[in-house]
Amino acid sequence: MAGVKIDGKVIAQSVKDRVKKAVLELKTQDINPCLATILVGENPASATYVKNKHIACEEVGIITKDHKLASNITQMELNKIIDNLNTDNSVHGILVQLPLPEQLDEFATTSRISPLKDVDGLTPHNAGLLAMKKAALVACTPSGVMEMFDFHKIDLEGKNVVLINRSNLVGKPLYHLLLEKNATVITCHSKTKNITEFCKSADIIITAVGDRNKFTLTPEMIKDGAIVIDVAISRFQEKLVGDSDYDKIIQKASFATPVPGGVGPMTVAMLLKNTITAASLSSQIGR
Known part of the structure; x- marks a missing residue:
């Protein structure tokens, strides 16, 4: 007898339904969950991934801020953009779409993101918390x-x-x-x-x-x-x-x-869930 199909589309929708309810709850507290995305260059696959993430955010009521950057951007220029997003209280999650052009350091870039806004769970801080069973934001x-x-x-x-x-x-x-x-x-x-x-x-x-x-x-x-x-x-x-x-x-x-x-489908759904978690964390520290 054949086994049971684990249908990612069905499970992802169940996550999205929970996220949608959480968004409405946060809005009653004057918190409008927001995800900022950074896309460097014109990689077609990366552009499609980012577009799909924006569509998913719109479906559940999460605001998006799209940053499309030239492929020849320097590390210093990219760092400044991330720093500005880190201090922007209206932004709760930051996602840098990988891979990056070869002149940019992926580890340095992802490590620059505030751990409280690290919806990809890639910063050393959040990776360390995961090893200690304390992580709120996980890959x-x-x-x-x-x-x-x-x-x-x-x-x-x-x-x-x-x-x-x-x-x-x-x-x-x-x-x-x-x-x-x-x-x-x-x-x-x-x-x-x-x-x-x-x-x-x-x-x-x-x-x-x-x-x-x-x-x-x-x-x-x-x-x-x-x-x-x-x-x-x-x-x-x-x-x-x-x-x-x-x-x-x-x-x-x-x-x-x-x-x-x-x-x-689960990867995108969990990104939405992480954005809501990050928005909740920001409210707890008075941001």
Whole structure:
């Protein structure tokens, strides 16, 4: 029997519905949640991502401030824009769309954002709080994955989880979030030997490689009834795909996410949720 589809569109809508209610509540306190986005250059994919985030914000009542910057902007000029947004009390969240042009330092840029407005959860301050189980603002994709588990009432305690990613954006935050739920987590990556053996022993596999030429998760690599969360998305043979073929994986897994329509919608939904959290934090400190 085929497993259960984890539908990111449905779960994302449930998050958006909660956010919409929270926006209305904040407005009764004269707080108008606002997200400022920064897009450097004219990368078509990045421009589409930012546009979709603005549309999502409009759907739930969050104000947006769009900053489109020339691709040759200097680090000093970009820093000044971020500094101004940090001190702008009408702005509650700041998002710098990555990747940045090569003359700009991504770590220096994201680290410049006020931790209270860091809706991507990428500042060293918020990453450190996450490791200490104290984070209020967590990277959107990892928190979206955790929302999926909550939605389907999947108990993570004592589960063996194989996480195939070690990036600051996905793998490392997810590692800490899973540990908080008392899962046993093994992180695999490009240098891991015998990755198939790790996968075969896992109750849950979360994969985020994003390159089918380097890695594909096949049904033979998972045990019966495993849960598969496919975070990856890339173009392969003229199609948008994840690290696995959903139609094949779902025949063996108890739960699995499709690509597209799985984790992707959750990332935007959690950005909206983080913006509301940041707006709430600003009200608590009198901003």
